[in-house]
Amino acid sequence: MSEVLTGIGVCAGVVAGPLLRLAGAPALPAPGPVTDTAAEFARAEAALAEVVAELGRRADRAADATVAEVLRAEALMADDEELREGVRELVEAGHDAPHAIDGAFAAFREVFAAAGGYLAERVADLDDLRNRAVAVLLGLPMPGVPAPGHPYILAARDLAPADTADLDPEQVAGLVTEVGGPTSHTAILARALGLPAVVACPGVLDLADGTFVLLDGGSGRVEAGVDEDIARAATRRASEVAAAASGLTGPGRTSDGYAVKLLANVGSAKNVPAADEAHAEGIGLFRTELLFLDRAGEPSHAEQVAAYREVFTAMAGRRVVIRTLDAGADKPLPFLHQHGEPNPALGIRGLRVARQRPHVLTAQLAAIAEARAETGADVWVMAPMVSTLAEATSFVAAAHDAGLPTAGVMIEVPAAALRAADLLRAVDFLSIGTNDLSQYTFAADRMCGDLADLLDPWQPALLQLIGVCGEAGRDLSKPVGVCGEAAADPLLAPVLAGLGVTSLSMSPRAIPAVRASLAARTEADCRRLAALAVAADGPVEARKLVS
Incomplete structure (x- = not known):
């Protein structure tokens, strides 16, 4: 059965x-005596170096750019100076190399777990690094x-x-x-x-x-x-x-011609070929923070211009929606020195970084504008973590001052969603980040697996907020997109279209199935399904009613 x-x-x-x-993870043997602490620390350090090198080799072999970027980020954790110092202290206290490695990672694990958010999500990475270093020291196969x-x-x-x-x-x-x-x-x-x-x-x-x-x-x-x-x-x-879905091409639309642009999420020019293969109509989310990650200093103007120009050129006239730096909380950047916030998810992140470091935003807008001017690309710029009309108005003014004519904001907090009509009178478009909008609507940390049901994009309260934004877009004839993970769900796509969403941006691999799902329904079908989902008692019933 x-x-x-x-x-x-x-x-x-x-x-x-x-x-x-x-x-499974390699088991630690019984502790051994340490007679030469310098030699023992050298053993531990060599094991960590081998782990870093192996992760680098895997990143170089990875066919997917996202996989390679994540692997390199994990390697940086194993190469951390504070981690090595923790290993050294344990060795000098008499622990052999495997137990010193284990103890140092355990200390970091405790700190990361207590911190919550992005750091808590990285506990699995710490465990993996510990296991790999111990395996090297014990001469065992990598887990x-x-x-x-x-x-x-x-x-x-x-x-x-x-x-x-x-x-x-x-x-x-x-x-x-x-x-x-x-x-x-x-x-x-x-x-x-x-x-x-x-x-x-x-x-x-x-x-x-x-x-x-x-x-x-x-x-x-x-x-x-x-x-x-x-x-x-x-x-x-x-x-x-x-x-059958992969055989469909052309712009996203319902069976009766209602247009819903199908766009791709990218982090760099390496992701553009996949977007082309999926026949994406443009880029709906260009994540610029990958250029800033794990750096001691801010990237130079020339570096930024080159990175943006590469993507703009590769898209060859199609729309590129570029998000300004989304730093803080689950994406801490070393050069911003954001330490000591009691709750980083509710602190200085996204556009709020400009309150403390306005130069970071103005420098980025200047680089985007220069790359746009050099390529003649159709560039739309948007700010993350906008909560008020004043913030939206200020960002649009900064974008226009830099020479960027099309400026919008992301809807990631309920306050912005509820005042979507006011925001749309000041900006050119809205883009809904459903991951963060879920987090803030349900007061559920997006990195907490125990609360994953609250982060379900089918939650009727979330869909209701999306509907508020979509209705504002219809009334004012301005675009409203979704660039969170919800956009990649083929079953949810007609619901979002019915709520007034005019574009969906997702991983390129998801585009064919979403295109087929929209093509199988009329605009009236989409509106009917949207009403059913919003009226449901919860996400399980919403899915059931729509499917």
Whole structure:
């Protein structure tokens, strides 16, 4: 008899196969005596250096730019000077290298977990780094992904970036984790790799290795012990639908011609080929913070111009919506020295950085304007974390002063959503970041796996706020887009269109399925489905009513 487990679907697709768990962490041996502390510390330091080098090699081999960027960020954690100093202190206190490594990472783990937010989400990365360094010291194989020689579904409590970097899509058909949320690294990397995935699925690790499962990355359903013939028939049907979707091209629109632009989220020019392959109509979110991450100093004017120019040129006349620096909270930047905030998610982040360091914003706008002038690109600029009309008005003025004619703001807090009409009278467009809007609407940290149900983009209260923005856009004839993870859900796309959203920006891999979903419905269908979803008692009922 089959058993149904339920989690959160973070990358659509239906796959089936035997379930295999991630290989376990290396066990520490009994502590050994330390006679030469300098030599023992050198052993530990060499192990950390090997981990950094291996992650760098994996990043260089990674076919996907997002995977490579995440791996390099993890390598920087292993190369941290404070971490090495913690290892040194433990060695000098008499601990051997493996136990010193273990102790230093344990101390960092405690600090990260207590900090919450972005740092708490990086605990899985710390655990992975600890395991890899200990394995090097003990001469054991690196922990990681099984390679049985046949397709399977990978299960884990959580996945670190290094676990997913070398996934062979010929073997790993899908991912399921016990914890995590829609914005966890597992979710981000699954979408980047196009692997059907479910997170926050309690009970999955209680299943025995080899259990045949059917995984639906759209609904979050994992059925264990299902009949293999039935499961394979379901995956065949899903493959046929996906193949039909990938054959559709052209602009996003409903069956009766209502236009919903389909745009891509990118972090650099490396992501543009994937957007081209998916026939994206432009870029709806160019994340500029990747240029600023893990740097001791602000990138120069020339560096910024070059990075922006590369993307603008690659898009060849299509719209590029570029977000100004979204720093703080889950994206701390060393050169901003943002320390000591009691709650970083409610502190100096996004546009608020300009309150303390106005030069960072004006310098970035100047670089964007220069790159636009050099390429003649259709560049729209938007500010993150806007809460008030005064903030929106000030940003638009700064953009216009820099020579950027089209300026908008992101809707990420309820205060902005509720006053969307006022904002739209001052700006040219709105872009809704559903990840943060969920977080602030439900007072649920987007990195807290235990609250993942509150961050479900099908929550009727979230959809109601999106509807307020969409209605303002209709009344004022101005664009309202969605660039959060909600945009990538094919079932939700018609609902968002029905709420008045005029563009959806997502991972390029998600575009074909969203295009097909919109093409199968009329504008009236979309409005009807939107009304059903907003009126539902909760996200489960909303999905059920719409599907």
